[in-house]
Amino acid sequence: MTNLLHIYAFGSVCRGEISPGSDIDLLAITAGGRNDLSRSMFSIYSHAKIEHIWQEGNPFAWHLHLESRLIYSGDDKDFIRALGPPAIYTKAREDCERFLAIFRQALASARCNHNSIVFDLSAAFLGLRNFSSCYMLGHGRPDFSRGVALTLMANGPPVDVQTYRILERARLLCTRGHGAALRKADIAQALQVLPRIEEWMLGLLKGTYDER
Incomplete structure (x- = not known):
């Protein structure tokens, strides 16, 4: 059992969302005793840790279960x-x-420091996508796709698809170094809608959970 290994693919390759900027997400589940697995190539978990996140109902557990x-x-x-x-x-x-x-942290940074604007837009996309995935999962509609926020926004979108793709592009530029550089017009367009996205996220929380 010491060196027992299971390897899985997950993410965009399993959803059929492959594009030139896609990578292949790999999960290695090991019982321990291995040091030959590259952490740059694999997400590495023990069998016990996977069982633990399963018992928690963790979003990553649901992601793996479904995809x-x-x-x-x-x-x-x-x-x-x-x-x-x-x-x-x-x-x-x-x-x-x-x-x-x-x-919100990404929005605040983007407003005052344009030297890190691509990183800030990337972080904003990360927050928006993961917020949307968790919200959907909490309502029994799991969706871990890159466009999950667009699905959630269907009834009242604060951002159009083109602007959403700018934020997504910023994420790919930061994490994978792939894609065309953002133009000043792209950045201005994204900055214009970030406050509306923040209001939309707050509205979802207040409309679903207790008023704060």
Whole structure:
């Protein structure tokens, strides 16, 4: 059992969202005793940790449950499939507030320091996407796609698709170094809508949970 290994692909490659800027997300689940796995290539978890996040109903557990695909099994078993569905997700409010805070920090930085504007827009996209994924999962509609916020915005979008793609492009530039550089007009367009996105996120929280 010491060196038992299971390897899974997850993310965009399993959703069919492959594009020139896509990478392949790989998960290695090991029982311990291995130091030959590259942390730049794999997300590395122990079997015990995976079981723990399953019991928590963690969003990453739901992500893996719905989208991962087995690539290699050291015991010819599908460890993740054998776990069954994760527990019900109960921390939507807490997680949404955390990702709203990340979005707000990015917005504040973008307003006062244009030297890091691409990084700030990337962080804003991260906060928006993860906020939307957690909100959707909390309402029983799991969606971990790059366009999850657009799905959530369907009934009252504070941002058009073109501007959303600018934020997404900033994320790809920061994390993968891929894509055309943002023009001044792109940056101005994104900065114009970030406050509206913040208001929309706050409205979702206040409309769903207790008034603060």
